[in-house]
Amino acid sequence: MTPVPPAAARAGDTRDRLLATALELFAQHGVEGTSLQMIADALGVTKAAVYYHFKTKDEITEAVAEPALRQLGTIAREATTLRRRGAQVDHVLAGIVELVVGHRALAAVFSSDPGVARALERTLHEEGNVKECLTDLLCGGDSDPAAKVAAHVAMLGIALAGGSPGLDSLTDDELRRHLMEAGRRLLGRPRRRD
Structure with missing residues (x-):
């Protein structure tokens, strides 16, 4: 059985994925053209999950x-x-x-x-x-x-x-x-x- 990673490790992984996704969206749409909702949708999470890591x-x-x-x-x-x-x-x-x-x-x-x-x-x-x-x-x-x-x-x-x-x-x-x-x-x- 695979051990479940600690919450801090999962949060770090989510943050890293969020940043990688944001960079991809910034490259496609620009910073101004990318919304927090777009980042959340691309990650398959709620906007609240994005706000957990970043407020703006x-x-x-x-x-x-x-x-x-x-x-x-x-x-x-x-x-x-x-x-x-x-x-x-x-x-x-x-x-x-x-x-x-x-x-x-x-x-x-x-x-x-x-x-x-x-x-x-x-x-x-x-x-x-x-x-x-x-x-x-x-x-x-x-x-x-x-x-x-x-x-x-x-x-x-x-x-x-x-x-x-x-x-x-x-x-x-x-x-x-x-x-x-x-x-x-x-x-x-x-x-x-x-």
Whole structure:
């Protein structure tokens, strides 16, 4: 006889399924076009069951993006421990590319939905402004506007391109390689020889 999982484990599984379902619906209908009732219907649960885990759609949106945002914080922290600026830039660039490739569905929603973009901006700001830290790492603390623009174009461009439906035909390895090359060019990094 199979043991029944504890209630906490079942609740965690339901929460994970809810977030995965929400991301799928966000990709199809956008955040604004997805209701809590739609999420409940897709899961085959009541709206009250959704409310048990999240009180608002904004909370769901933030929870969908949270693992990726946590990973951005880790990338920034790890990069600050590196001595050479080039190593910091390479670490941040590789980390962002890996994050985007690993979360293509979220990158697609982020690139096309202002609701997700607002939630990401709010959460990034609350996390000690990770975006500013990443920008500083890519610029080397340089206050030159051109360096800051290049850093922002690289970060946002990688995210937008990684989620672009026009690039769905690329494998993860192809996308990773091309995003790295584009990011390196934007940031004036020498081309890597593999």
